[in-house]
Amino acid sequence: MDYSNLRRQAASMKKSLFDQGYLDEQFCQVEDLQDEASPNFVEEVVTLFFKDSGRLMSNIEQALEKYPRDFSRWDAYMQQLKGSCSSIGASRMKNECMSFRDSCGQGNVEGCMRSFQKVKREHAVLRQKLESYFQLLRQAGPAGAATRPVM
Amino acid sequence: MAVAIETPFHVLAVDDSLPDRKLIERLLKTSSFQVTTVDSGSKALEFLGLHAHEDSPISVQADQQEAAVNLIITDYCMPGMTGYDLLKKIKESSCLRDIPVVIMSSENIPSRINRCLEEGADEFFLKPVRLSDMSKLKPHILKSRCKEQYQQEQHLQSNSESSNSSNPTNENSSNPTNENSSSTCSNSHKRKANDDEVLPHATRPKHN
Numbered sequence: 001m002d003y004s005n006l007r008r009q010a011a012s013m014k015k016s017l018f019d020q021g022y023l024d025e026q027f028c029q030v031e032d033l034q035d036e037a038s039p040n041f042v043e044e045v046v047t048l049f050f051k052d053s054g055r056l057m058s059n060i061e062q063a064l065e066k067y068p069r070d071f072s073r074w075d076a077y078m079q080q081l082k083g084s085c086s087s088i089g090a091s092r093m094k095n096e097c098m099s100f101r102d103s104c105g106q107g108n109v110e111g112c113m114r115s116f117q118k119v120k121r122e123h124a125v126l127r128q129k130l131e132s133y134f135q136l137l138r139q140a141g142p143a144g145a146a147t148r149p150v151m
Numbered sequence: 152m153a154v155a156i157e158t159p160f161h162v163l164a165v166d167d168s169l170p171d172r173k174l175i176e177r178l179l180k181t182s183s184f185q186v187t188t189v190d191s192g193s194k195a196l197e198f199l200g201l202h203a204h205e206d207s208p209i210s211v212q213a214d215q216q217e218a219a220v221n222l223i224i225t226d227y228c229m230p231g232m233t234g235y236d237l238l239k240k241i242k243e244s245s246c247l248r249d250i251p252v253v254i255m256s257s258e259n260i261p262s263r264i265n266r267c268l269e270e271g272a273d274e275f276f277l278k279p280v281r282l283s284d285m286s287k288l289k290p291h292i293l294k295s296r297c298k299e300q301y302q303q304e305q306h307l308q309s310n311s312e313s314s315n316s317s318n319p320t321n322e323n324s325s326n327p328t329n330e331n332s333s334s335t336c337s338n339s340h341k342r343k344a345n346d347d348e349v350l351p352h353a354t355r356p357k358h359n
Binding site for chain 2: 026029030032033035037038041044045048049051052079080082083084086087088089
């Protein structure tokens with residue numbers, strides 16, 4: 001098994017996640033917290049994020065249907081989701097959350113609906129990309145974890 | 152020469168978001184704090200030995216010394232009791248008001264920040280909280296401990312002065328520095344010195 005090649009692949013995958021704006025500097029902050037005492041920290045936090053954000057998104061989905069034009073409710077839910085995205089550095093997803101909140105501020109239902117679809121899409125894409133990334137890291141072995149991207 | 156053994160300071164972290172709780176816990180542990188996390192303001196008050204709707208402390212057992220909290224860090228936006236509500240409850244409690252409180256929020260709203268600081272918060276962190284923010288915590292803990300030790304010294308000094316009276320109990324003492332309400336405090340927030348630990352100022356001999 002060529003571990004150094006796998007590690008290179010993982011590093012390259014991570015770099016492109018940053019280059020394409022899926023992740024931002026906050027993700028590096030999270031990685032910096034991973035060490036021998038907490039060797040799977042990043043993946044654990046990311047897993048919690050997807051669990052938590054899944055729940056928040058389904059709250060929003062229900063609210064969009066059950067509470068039409070209730071922009072302050074919609075905004076409050078989205079604020080929570082945006083905060084979560086912020087915490088792990090999920091940059092593109094966070095931006096779509098912000099668009100949604102802008103639409104709430106404008107009382108723009110159509111805008112909210114469009115933004116929410118984008119939030120869902122970004123969520124799905126990020127989940128898939130990070131899952132691949134962590135899988136690659138696992139294959140690359142313990143030394144493959146937590147390396148800063150070459151920016 | 153006594154050797155100072157470092158007992159880590161104990162921080163209570165309050166946040167309803169699961170990933171955020173995990174993050175703040177790791178940030179604090181990495182910075183050598185002992186950490187307890189709870190997911191709501193009411194659970195925080197319970198942990199601190201206070202019912203959410205009263206000021207009177209729950210009776211605390213001796214082994215609850217483990218629960219002595221040196222700083223509280225709380226999210227602002229939480230369902231039910233917000234971080235601001237929690238801050239108010241803490242500052243209204245004679246037992247807890249000296250524990251430094253830090254508020255975290257993902258929203259940068261100056262009026263919110265000012266409101267918290269005016270209510271007695273020691274610091275306001277914008278989320279996401281970073282490792283570099285952790286170094287701001289210890290000064291608040293040390294500042295409150297110095298104040299506490301000064302008050303303890305004053306208390307001891309005035310008690311020793313009043314011990315010449317034949318008053319068997321101190322409960323109804325007219326001693327101006329003895330707050331009646333503080334005598335019922337569980338000391339849940341005071342960190343007691345370990346045997347070998349030398350606390351600053353605490354054992355300085357008094358020369359009459």
